[in-house]
Amino acid sequence: MRPFSLLSRQEVAPISYVLTDVDDTITTNGKLHPEGLDALWKLHDSGFKVICVTGGSAGWGDTYLRQWPVEAVLSESGAVCMYREHGVIRHYVHPSIQKEGYGQRAKDLIDKVLSLVPEAKLSSDQFARIYDIAFDHGSEPPYLSREGIDRVVAICREMGAGTAVSSIHVNAWFGQFDKRRGTEAFFRDVLSLDSETMQRVSCYCGDAPNDQVMFSCFPLSFGVGNIRRHSSQMHDLPRYVAQNEGGAGFCEIAGALLANKMH
Known part of the structure; x- marks a missing residue:
């Protein structure tokens, strides 16, 4: 740099x-x-x-x-x-993006992540998202550990979702x-x-x-x-x-x- x-x-x-x-x-x-x-x-x-x-x-x-x-x-x-x-x-x-059935796939992913990573939480602006699923790790306390972030990413990928980790969220989505x-x-x-x-x-x-x-x-x-x-x-x-x-x-x-x- x-x-x-x-x-x-x-x-x-x-x-x-x-x-x-x-x-x-x-x-x-x-x-x-x-x-x-x-x-x-x-x-x-x-x-x-x-x-x-x-x-x-x-x-x-x-x-x-x-x-x-x-x-x-x-x-x-x-x-x-x-x-x-x-x-x-x-x-x-x-x-x-395949719009048909997208909402159910997103719900299934959210349910699985929150059940397997109890300390995980959705971003407080999830209601304003159309296709993205955002798990908060650094925007609002309590913050998610590095291990927790990695677990969320792994579960999302196992369910066929694309993922990215920003400075505040783990983002997940269905689409190429x-x-x-x-x-x-x-x-x-x-x-x-x-x-x-x-x-x-x-x-x-x-x-x-x-x-x-x-x-x-x-x-x-x-x-x-x-x-x-x-x-x-x-x-x-x-x-x-x-x-x-x-x-x-x-x-x-x-x-x-x-x-x-x-x-």
């Missing part, structure tokens, strides 16, 4: 889209601080198109799209995307997607840009192990400072890393992009 002093204008020149995680990347300890929102506005006002890519709920995604200066929000680890088309908010659902494949599908089907073009004109910002699929995809990637806490558990790290954590780190990333943007 390199310091921003090594970032070049040549790397930033082709970038039109800034893809970014939300929790603990734009936010700090679960809250949106002024510097995080200010960074979003500066990127927007300079012509960058910001797209959030989050394991958070579709309900949060709808809120972000309505309140923040962003083009789209891919939520629930790539399951669903909300975006504006001629002023109308549209929903794009990943094509691998993750943050990367959800983003690629949205760019292909809605923005009419193939994967190669997407990688060339986009960068990614994140903070946690579930961002690895994005770090490995984009030649230009950034981590906020708290990525250092997880680096020993990760095999794919961002190219550049901020000094500060959370929203202050995201503000650093925005500043580095703006400073190297060719006009």
Whole structure:
């Protein structure tokens, strides 16, 4: 992971889209601080198109799209995307999701995890999720141990679910997607840009192990400072890393992009 002093204008020149995680990347300890929102506005006002890519709920995604200066929000680890088309908010659902019977499969998974891992609990915003199942491990006390997290992941995978561990949740879903494949599908089907073009004109910002699929995809990637806490558990790290954590780190990333943007 390199310091921003090594970032070049040549790397930033082709970038039109800034893809970014939300929790603990734009936010700090679960809250949106002024510097995080200010960074979003500066990127927007300079012509960058910001797209959030989050394991958070579709309900949060709808809120972000309505309140923040962003083009789209891919939520629930790539399951669903909300975006504006001629002023109308549209929903794009990943094509691998089989809607029929999904609710029952999700219920069966939840029941099994909660019975086998008594200390596990659903995220308090589970009601706002359409396809994702989120087990809270670091958002609200009591927190789940590392052993508990691993047990939840193992059970979900045994039941055929995809999984990802963020800084606050164990996310599980049924479908052939993750943050990367959800983003690629949205760019292909809605923005009419193939994967190669997407990688060339986009960068990614994140903070946690579930961002690895994005770090490995984009030649230009950034981590906020708290990525250092997880680096020993990760095999794919961002190219550049901020000094500060959370929203202050995201503000650093925005500043580095703006400073190297060719006009």
